[in-house]
Amino acid sequence: MRIEYHRTLIADQVRNEAFFAALKAVIVPGKTVVADIGAGTGLLGLMASKLGAKDVFLFETAEVAGVAASVLKANKAKRCHLIPCHSTEFQDKLAVDIIVSETLGNYALEENIIATLADARQRFLKPGGKVIPDGIIQYVAPVVTARIDTELRAWERVGHGLDLAVAQTMSLNNAYVRALQPADVLDGCRSAMVWDEIDLTSETRSKRRGEAEWRLPRAAKIYGFATWWKVELVPGIGFSTGPLSPRTHWEQLYFPIAAPIDADASDVISIDLRSSSSEDAGTRLAWTAVHKGAKGKVLVRHAHDLDKGYLP
Structure with a gap:
């Protein structure tokens, strides 16, 4: 227990x-x-x-x-x-x-x-x-510090001429519970966007999908994405698990990407998030990050799925 x-x-x-x-x-x-x-x-x-x-x-x-x-x-x-x-x-x-x-x-x-x-x-x-509670709002924002990304890429630093790329790929298909600081997130969390809103007082689906997009005001290196949520218990009363809010026992989730994205000013970064949860199958998460140039050309696309990273 x-x-x-x-x-x-x-x-x-x-x-x-x-x-x-x-x-x-x-x-x-x-x-x-x-x-x-x-x-x-x-x-x-x-x-x-x-x-x-x-x-x-x-x-x-x-x-x-x-x-x-x-x-x-x-x-x-x-x-x-x-x-x-x-x-x-x-x-x-x-x-x-x-x-x-x-x-x-x-x-x-x-x-x-x-x-x-x-x-x-x-x-x-x-x-x-x-x-x-009567509702949940889920947020997402790009992560611009290398701290967690460096942690997850230990497979690349093993040395001795050994190739652990397969395990590295699996590590990058997992979501991680981490405590992020505002400085870890683009524009100190001011860039956070809503990707999902859930009304718990009426019929709603357990399968969720949403997206968010940012046009960068300046050049930035994107290492992954952070998500958190805000819950309304009753109108006017609730709390958030975000980095700017009073600390709770919950932390944020970090979604890695296959390689950091070097983006220029006016480039567009987007993420598509999908989830499904059930008592029998647990929770499945999948996410796709896309980097577009200022004129809309797709430069990089990283697709990830928790099923590809999980070991029983």
């Missing part, structure tokens, strides 16, 4: 305070019924109970459900009901006013939050009920 992982969640005050504020904004003491999906050690469910929820149903399928049961007992949380299964497996009738789920990853969708909330919304949520 990854209790250390759950400790990092509990230690994340940015996350915790945002969820507490969101729950406080929508819970009517003595009336509101809440479903906490992916409850972990039970923190959000306990918050809802403390804020006066009439009943709280906590869904948790992992081993940590045993910890949650003890935590609920220790806190004498009589209005909290632990259901030790995945919410999609629960077949009994349930009618709630609020669904809350913190099933977000460094890549926002890697824990299948879209499909999980869609199922819960359709089967459990009362008319007029609320979903927390």
Whole structure:
């Protein structure tokens, strides 16, 4: 059981305070019924109970459900009901006013939050009920420092006349969780663009695709791309995992490219990002970077796919 992982969640005050504020904004003491999906050690469910929820149903399928049961007992949380299964497996009738789920990853969708909330919304949520979070925005920006790129190209520096190019190619077909600084990103993150917007309150697809494009105001060397996300829990309350935002336990993702791009002023850099997530197949990511000259001629195209970099 990854209790250390759950400790990092509990230690994340940015996350915790945002969820507490969101729950406080929508819970009517003595009336509101809440479903906490992916409850972990039970923190959000306990918050809802403390804020006066009439009943709280906590869904948790992992081993940590045993910890949650003890935590609920220790806190004498009589209005909290632990259901030790995945919410999609629960077949009994349930009618709630609020669904809350913190099933977000460094890549926002890697824990299948879209499909999980869609199922819960359709089967459990009362008319007029609320979903927390209600939306996610995903950002992308070019990376202009060599730090992570140099790390990933260790295969090229092994020496002794050895060729490890095959392994090098696999390394560059993976996405990496890294903490980026504003200085690592083009124009100190001011260049960040939205590549995907997700409405979790209505029907939406787990397969995502988006693109972004930059016409460079000055010459730059592009080593890869960084992505991060911003979540809205309820209107006016949320947080971001971006380099300019208060630090959370989440970090950014770094998407490598086959070779750094030397771009001149007025050249165009673009990236096309694709993802699909499911409980059975996990998360697949693919990305294509294109460098065009000032007049639109394609100079370089780098296509990458996580399936080409993964080893079981």
